[in-house]
Amino acid sequence: MIKDRLNERTLTPQEVRTILKADNKEIVDLCKKAAIRPRKNAMGHTYFSYDEVKNLSTEELEKIIN
Secondary structure: OHHHHHHOOEEOHHHHHHHHOOOHHHHHHHHHHHOOOOEEOOOOOEEEEHHHHHHHHHHHHHHHHO
C-alpha cells in the first residue's frame, strides 16, 4: 500500500489553482462539495492526488453548467 502511494502523482495547491483556474476560496468550496480533504506530507506541505483534482474539475464543470 505504501508503495502505491509513492507512485501516485501528487499536485501542489499552486498546480491545482493553475489547472482549475480558480482561487483558494473556490478550491475550498469545490473540496467541500466533492468531500475531498487535502492531505499533508511529512514536512507539513499540502498536496492533492491526481484523481482528487480530476474530481474537483468535474465539480467545477457542474458548477459552471448549473
